[in-house]
Amino acid sequence: MPKEKLVIVGAGMASGRLLEHLFEAEPDRFEVTVFNAEPRGCYNRIMLSPVLSGEKSWSEIVTHDDAWYAAKGVTCRFGEKVVAIDRARKTVSGERGEVPYDRLVIATGSSPFIIPVPGRDLPGVVSYRDLDDTNAMIEACKPGARAVVIGGGLLGLEAAAGLRLRGMEVTVLHLSGHLMERQIDASAGYLLKQDLERRGIDVRLKASTAEILGEGRVEGVRLIDDTEIPADLVVMAVGIRPSTALAAAATLEVGRGILVDAQMRSATDPEVFALGECVEFEGAVFGLVAPLYDQAKVLAKTLLGEDDTFVLRELSTKLKVTGCDLFSAGDFAEGEGREDVVFRDPARGVYKRLVIEGDRLIGAVMYGDTADGGWFHGLIKDRADVSEMRETLIFGPAFQGGEPLDPTAAVAALQPEAEICGCNGVCKGSIVEAIGAGATDLGAVRAKTKASASCGTCTGLVEQILAVTMGGDYAAPKAQPVCGCTDITHEDLRRLIKAQELKSQPAVWQELGWRTPNGCHVCRPAVNYYLLADWPLDYTDDPQSRFVNERNHANIQKDGSYSVMPRMWGGITTPDELRAIADAADRYGVPTVKVTGGQRIDLLGVKKEDLPAIWGDLNAAGMVSGHGYTKGLRTVKTCVGTDWCRFGTQDSTGLGIRLEKMLWGSWTPHKVKLGVSGCPRNCAEATCKDVGIICVDSGFEIGVSGAAGMDVKEVERLAKVATEDEVVEWVVAFVQLYREHAKYLDRPYKWTAKVGMDWVRETLADAATRADLNHRFAISQSVYQRDPWAERTEEQQKRRYLPLADLTLEAAE
Amino acid sequence: MTRDMGWIDIGALDDVPLRGARLVKSRAGCIAVFRTGENEVFATSNTCLHRGGPLSEGIVHDRKVTCPLHNHVYSLETGEVQGADSGRIATYPIRIENGRLLLEAAAIAKADAA
Numbered sequence: 001m002p003k004e005k006l007v008i009v010g011a012g013m014a015s016g017r018l019l020e021h022l023f024e025a026e027p028d029r030f031e032v033t034v035f036n037a038e039p040r041g042c043y044n045r046i047m048l049s050p051v052l053s054g055e056k057s058w059s060e061i062v063t064h065d066d067a068w069y070a071a072k073g074v075t076c077r078f079g080e081k082v083v084a085i086d087r088a089r090k091t092v093s094g095e096r097g098e099v100p101y102d103r104l105v106i107a108t109g110s111s112p113f114i115i116p117v118p119g120r121d122l123p124g125v126v127s128y129r130d131l132d133d134t135n136a137m138i139e140a141c142k143p144g145a146r147a148v149v150i151g152g153g154l155l156g157l158e159a160a161a162g163l164r165l166r167g168m169e170v171t172v173l174h175l176s177g178h179l180m181e182r183q184i185d186a187s188a189g190y191l192l193k194q195d196l197e198r199r200g201i202d203v204r205l206k207a208s209t210a211e212i213l214g215e216g217r218v219e220g221v222r223l224i225d226d227t228e229i230p231a232d233l234v235v236m237a238v239g240i241r242p243s244t245a246l247a248a249a250a251t252l253e254v255g256r257g258i259l260v261d262a263q264m265r266s267a268t269d270p271e272v273f274a275l276g277e278c279v280e281f282e283g284a285v286f287g288l289v290a291p292l293y294d295q296a297k298v299l300a301k302t303l304l305g306e307d308d309t310f311v312l313r314e315l316s317t318k319l320k321v322t323g324c325d326l327f328s329a330g331d332f333a334e335g336e337g338r339e340d341v342v343f344r345d346p347a348r349g350v351y352k353r354l355v356i357e358g359d360r361l362i363g364a365v366m367y368g369d370t371a372d373g374g375w376f377h378g379l380i381k382d383r384a385d386v387s388e389m390r391e392t393l394i395f396g397p398a399f400q401g402g403e404p405l406d407p408t409a410a411v412a413a414l415q416p417e418a419e420i421c422g423c424n425g426v427c428k429g430s431i432v433e434a435i436g437a438g439a440t441d442l443g444a445v446r447a448k449t450k451a452s453a454s455c456g457t458c459t460g461l462v463e464q465i466l467a468v469t470m471g472g473d474y475a476a477p478k479a480q481p482v483c484g485c486t487d488i489t490h491e492d493l494r495r496l497i498k499a500q501e502l503k504s505q506p507a508v509w510q511e512l513g514w515r516t517p518n519g520c521h522v523c524r525p526a527v528n529y530y531l532l533a534d535w536p537l538d539y540t541d542d543p544q545s546r547f548v549n550e551r552n553h554a555n556i557q558k559d560g561s562y563s564v565m566p567r568m569w570g571g572i573t574t575p576d577e578l579r580a581i582a583d584a585a586d587r588y589g590v591p592t593v594k595v596t597g598g599q600r601i602d603l604l605g606v607k608k609e610d611l612p613a614i615w616g617d618l619n620a621a622g623m624v625s626g627h628g629y630t631k632g633l634r635t636v637k638t639c640v641g642t643d644w645c646r647f648g649t650q651d652s653t654g655l656g657i658r659l660e661k662m663l664w665g666s667w668t669p670h671k672v673k674l675g676v677s678g679c680p681r682n683c684a685e686a687t688c689k690d691v692g693i694i695c696v697d698s699g700f701e702i703g704v705s706g707a708a709g710m711d712v713k714e715v716e717r718l719a720k721v722a723t724e725d726e727v728v729e730w731v732v733a734f735v736q737l738y739r740e741h742a743k744y745l746d747r748p749y750k751w752t753a754k755v756g757m758d759w760v761r762e763t764l765a766d767a768a769t770r771a772d773l774n775h776r777f778a779i780s781q782s783v784y785q786r787d788p789w790a791e792r793t794e795e796q797q798k799r800r801y802l803p804l805a806d807l808t809l810e811a812a813e
Numbered sequence: 814m815t816r817d818m819g820w821i822d823i824g825a826l827d828d829v830p831l832r833g834a835r836l837v838k839s840r841a842g843c844i845a846v847f848r849t850g851e852n853e854v855f856a857t858s859n860t861c862l863h864r865g866g867p868l869s870e871g872i873v874h875d876r877k878v879t880c881p882l883h884n885h886v887y888s889l890e891t892g893e894v895q896g897a898d899s900g901r902i903a904t905y906p907i908r909i910e911n912g913r914l915l916l917e918a919a920a921i922a923k924a925d926a927a
Binding site: 345516517518519520521524525543544545546547548551552556558560799800803804805806807808 | 821823824828829830831832833835836837838839840846850851864865866867870871872873874875877879881882884886914921
C-alpha cells in the first residue's frame, strides 16, 4: 500500500509533537513533508527566555535536530515559505515548488502583534517570537545600551529580565494599570513590579506608545504624553495573533484563528487540519504550550483513524523570571456570587488570593510563595468541593488534615491520574508505567513520557515519583542538595551566592527558591557561614543560625551544661593563668578539669547562667576564648623547639603562637587544627593536622589536609619555604582558599580530595594569588577577630544566659 | 512578673531573639518560649523526648525547632515530633500584648498538678 502523503506547514512545538505521536504509532504509514519559514526544525520555544538571559544555549533547547527528521524519513523544506494551498488539486506550493498531499496540517503558529505606530519598521525594532528575534536582541546587548520593551505580559517581562541580565538598561512600557493583567490581579501585579524594579528594570504603567523615533535606526520611543525614552533596541511584545493568512487565502473558514472541531479538522475541508496557535476552537485561541500538546495528541489519533476529542482545560501560568515567583490559574475576576480569600505577608512580599464560587475554587493568584500552586490548580481543574476546608484552604495542602506531609509522602499519595507535567499533560500513572517498563532515571522517564521535558519545573516531582516507585533501587542523582529546603547543592549554592551577589539570608531564600520560609537546622548554619565568608563587610553574622555551641560560645554537654576553655597560645601558659583557672574552677564548682589533646585546659560542667561570669574572671586574667566549640581555628599544637629541645631546628613554639595569633577568631567550613613540630621527630603530631608544619634545618615543610578523627590521614606536602614569614603567608592563603571554596562541614582533607591537591598547589603557587587571599583574610579578620567572651560581659548580653522568667519562685495560689 | 486575668507576664517580646528562644522555669518543669521569624510566639516543654536536650537552645526555623543534641525536630504549634519519629511535647497557651509575653497560668498550674 502506498504511503499516505501528509504535508505539514510549520515546524513549531505542536508540529514536532504531532510527528512524534505519528511515528510512534505507525512509523511507516505516512510520507511526510514539513515546511517551515524558519530555517530550522523544532525547538523548545518556551526556553527562549533562558537563551536570551544566557542561562541556556541554543543547542540545549533543540528538541528535533536534522538527524531526527532524517531518521524518520521526513522531507524537510525549512527556510521555505508556503505561498499557496490549492485545495481542489490537493497541492501545497512552496517558494521552490509544489508538493501533493492526501492530508494537510496547517500549523503556522502565530505572529507577534506589531502596534501600528510610525517608526515600527526601523532597524532595531524587534519582536520576541523565535530564535532570530532572540539572537537580534542578544546582539544588541552592549553594556550600557538601552532597551525599551513594549508590553508587560509574560513574553515582554521575560524579554526585559533577560536583557537586564545581559547588562542593558531596560524600560518596560505597559498599556494597562498593572503588569500581566490577563494572568494576575492588581495586588500581585504590584509585587511583581516592585521585584522587577529591584532588579533595575524601569516599569511604566498606563504608558501608550505614540511613535518610535529614529533616523535610519531606532533611537527612542515617544509616548502619547510626549515623554521620550531613548532606546538602542525596541522589543514589541504586546501580544500574538494566529497566523491565518495562508488558510484564509485557501478559503478555509477563519475567525480569530482557523476554525477547527474537536478532532482538529478544519471546519471547511475534511482533508485539511489545523493545529497549534493558529487555530480557534470554541471561541478560544491558544498561546501556552499545554493545550497545543493536547491538540497534537488528538490530531495524531484523528489522522490514524482513532477517536479522540480535544477539550479545553483550565490553564495555569508561571513566569520564568528567576526570583519572581508568580502563579495564576483559573478565573480570578471579581463578580456576583464570588468570594475572595486573601492572604498577605508584606514582609515577605507574599500575596495569595483564592476566588471561590459556591463550593468550588475557581481561581487562584499567588505571588512570592507559589509552592501550593499545583494543588490549587488541581482543585480548580477537578471542580472539587472545597466547603469542608474553606477556612484553611489558603494555607495549602499542608494544613488540610493535620501534619504536613513530607514531599515524597505527598507524591506517593497522588492518584495515578494526577497530572505531574502540565506542559505535556503527563499524569503520574504514565510515569509509573514507564518506570515499570525500565525507565529508571530522570533522563529515561523524560525520553519515554516527556514529563519535565519542556519547562522543567516538575523535574523534582518526577524524581520523587522515581524514588517512591523504585524505593531503594532508585539512585538519586549524585549531587546531593543541601537539605530538603532546596534542590541546590552546596557547590552551586556557594557559586550562586558569589555570582548573584546574594548578601543576606532572605536574598538566598528568595533568589534561589528555598521551599521553606527561613531554612532549617541543616541549611541555615551553612548559608550563614557562606554569607559571612564571602561578604564579611556586608553580611552580619546571625547567631540564630548557629548551632548552640557557637551561639553560646561554649560546648554544650550531654546534661545541658557547658565546657569553658581559654586559649593557651601555642600551648604555653603561666602560673598566673593557671591560678586564675584554678580559682574559676573553685568559684563556679566546676566538677571536671581536663587537660585536652590540643594543649589546653578544659573546665567541664559549667551552668549556662554562670558562663558570662566565669568568662569575665578569665578575661580579667588576660585569657580569651579558646573557640573549642567552633567551626573555626581551634588550637595550634607545638613542641618546645630550639628554646629547650636539643634536637630542635627552629623556634616551633614561637611560630605556632604567631600562627595562632594570626588565625584565631576566623570562621571556617569546619574546625581547623594546626601543629608545628620543631624537627622531623614530630612531637607536636603535626603530620595529622589540617595544617602541619615540620621544621627542618633548611626551613619549613608545610603539609595540609591531614586527619586524625573518623579518618586517619597523613598531611600532603603543600610547599617548602625558608622563612617564618613565608610559612605564615602560605598558611593564611591555604586557610582562606579553604574558607572561600569548601562545602560547609568538610574538613580540609575532604575538600582537597574533591578539588584535587594539584589544583590547590597550582593556585597557591602564584604569589599574587597568595597575596590576594591574605588580603581577603585580613579583611575578614578585621570583623571577626574578637573575643566573644569580652563581648558578652555587658548586662544586656549576660541576661541572655539567664532564664527569661523563673515562675518556681512564685507563691502557689 | 505580674498576673492578670489568669495570664502571667513573663517578659518582653524583644527579650526573645527573632528566630530564637528563651527558657522559663516553672513548677511544671522548664518551658521554652520561642519567637519565629514571623514574630509569632509559642511555648512548649523545653525537654526533648529523645535524650532530654534543651529545646530552647535549638535552631528555630519556620514554626519548628530542632533539638541541639540529636536534631529531633518539633512542631511549635502542636508539639509533635516531625519526620519518622513520633511523640508530642506539651505546648502552653502564650500571647503577645503590648509587646509583653503572657503565658496562661491555668495551663501551667494544670501541668503542675498532673
